[in-house]
Amino acid sequence: MPDLLVSLYSKEVETLINKAEAPSGVIIRAPLAPELHIVRDWVLAQFSENWASEVMVAFSRQPVSCLIAVNQTGLQGFACYDVTARGFFGPTGVAPEARGKGIGVALLAACLQSMKALGHAYAFIGDAGPVDFYVRSAGAIVIPASDKGIYEGMLRTPTKT
Numbered sequence: 199m200p201d202l203l204v205s206l207y208s209k210e211v212e213t214l215i216n217k218a219e220a221p222s223g224v225i226i227r228a229p230l231a232p233e234l235h236i237v238r239d240w241v242l243a244q245f246s247e248n249w250a251s252e253v254m255v256a257f258s259r260q261p262v263s264c265l266i267a268v269n270q271t272g273l274q275g276f277a278c279y280d281v282t283a284r285g286f287f288g289p290t291g292v293a294p295e296a297r298g299k300g301i302g303v304a305l306l307a308a309c310l311q312s313m314k315a316l317g318h319a320y321a322f323i324g325d326a327g328p329v330d331f332y333v334r335s336a337g338a339i340v341i342p343a344s345d346k347g348i349y350e351g352m353l354r355t356p357t358k359t
């Protein structure tokens with residue numbers, strides 16, 4: 199999967215930041231340190247150990263480099279930045295039953311706004327899965343690099359035999 203580049207000064211991102219809105223009843227906010235175990239366990243249950251590890255790194259930052267989407271029933275989604283590498287957006291994910299309502303785009307918009315405020319001019323999306331999601335929502339372009347990416351050679355949990 200390719201790495202993507204997003205200019206935080208593009209018209210697309212300006213529009214995204216100005217227009218993206220979480221659906222009614224959903225709040226996008228930074229999580230509090232005491233919520234770490236809840237966010238980590240949720241990400242582990244919904245997604246993967248790798249993403250749960252990245253969430254823990256996000257919580258080690260001050261301010262926490264992660265945003266969550268919450269409604270009255272609890273967590274609906276999360277998004278991190280500046281975790282695996284400076285300037286990286288992700289990982290991000292929305293609960294399967296909450297997808298398609300604008301939560302993913304609202305999390306992306308809020309993170310890109312935070313990254314811009316911190317002084318980034320560009321955001322990278324490493325090893326992007328849903329490339330079209332980023333192309334359409336933030337004007338992302340594929341970085342034409344055939345070289346090894348940052349995840350090359352990463353240790354992975356061995357499969358038990």
Ligand SMILES: CC(C)(COP(=O)(O)OP(=O)(O)OC[C@H]1O[C@@H](n2cnc3c(N)ncnc32)[C@H](O)[C@@H]1OP(=O)(O)O)[C@@H](O)C(=O)NCCC(=O)NCCS
Pocket residue numbers: 288289290291292293296297298299300301302303304323325326327328329330331335
């Ligand atoms: C990608 C993801 C975060 C999007 O969240 P979401 O809340 O469903 O997204 P939204 O409802 O905000 O979608 C906004 C738009 O993006 C489009 N979109 C959503 N997921 C998409 C995908 N996987 N590919 C292409 N377009 C997508 C929607 O159709 C919608 O378009 P529209 O406004 O024209 O209707 C979510 O599908 C997810 O958690 N996927 C699994 C984890 C993942 O792949 N994370 C990204 C890792 S890089």
